[in-house]
Amino acid sequence: MCGIIGAFELKQPASSLRSQVLEMSKRIRHRGPDWSGIFTGEKALLAHERLAIVDPKSGSQPLYSPDGKVVLAVNGEIYNHHELRNSLPDYEFSTQSDSEVVLALYLAKGPSFVDELNGIFGFALYDSRDDSFFVARDHMGIIPLYYGEDEQGQLFVASELKSLEGFCTTIEQFPPGHYLYSKTGKAPQRWY
Template sequence: MCGILAALGCIDVSQAKRARILELSRRLRHRGPDWSGISHHGNCFLAHQRLAIVDPTSGNQPLYNEDRTIVVTVNGEIYNHEELRKKLGSHKFRTRSDCEVIAHLYEAYGEDFVNMLDGMFSFVLVDTRDNSFIAARDAIGLQHCQSFRMGCCMV
């Protein structure tokens, strides 16, 4: 099981803040010992500790859409990712990761895409085009999604 961390709407985006986010993310290392990554966009940081199960060679996170304006960090597994990839035929995928579909689905369908996901997951997605984010998770067959404009918000 991966570990994800999001710091959103940060006032301080200094190197010291980045170092603090990395330090906090490392505390999740036991959940994902295979790889770690961090993404910084504006006033948002997304960090990931990866347990590589699907696409262990190229599925490192955070994951992006084609022009890297949508960034997502995910824990879980999307069971219907192959079917969803077919629906996204015009999109170009960098990896075979089941979770990469999330960024592309958001781009194609907006926040309603969450209802298309079949699996066990939690994720944070940042849309750098309008400085908004979505935090969502499945909750034993019941999906929950929150969408926000950036303000003074931490998830």
């Protein structure tokens, strides 16, 4: 069990939201006592609270693409990550983490890769190359994920409801088997 926080569609500099995202992340620290990480870009923030199960030495998150332009935070487990790794011979994996395969698949195939995942997961990915984001939840909804907006219309995602309380004016459960890709709209879309 880990925990993630994401902040997208920012109406103010990400640096001014950093302390808020850290507070949101602190509310779910019990989900991942082994590591806390945060990415603060120009237009997005991602935070991760890690419980080290797979690759405890080098699987810290958020994870970054080799060029540092795509960032990922995952809560869950990708059961078929070995097979998926083998299908991506051109990608240089930097960890043994099952989560890194999500990043590699996105870089190779774009958001359609989600059909290939077998596992339980909730993740948030930010692509600074085109200021897009991609959020998804496993088809059974085993891994919790919530999303909400604040008064300015900034979008937040979190592993637990309590991370969003007091910061968002609207909060909803992210539906199982859905994804949200910023290039195709603001509402989660069914993929499974």
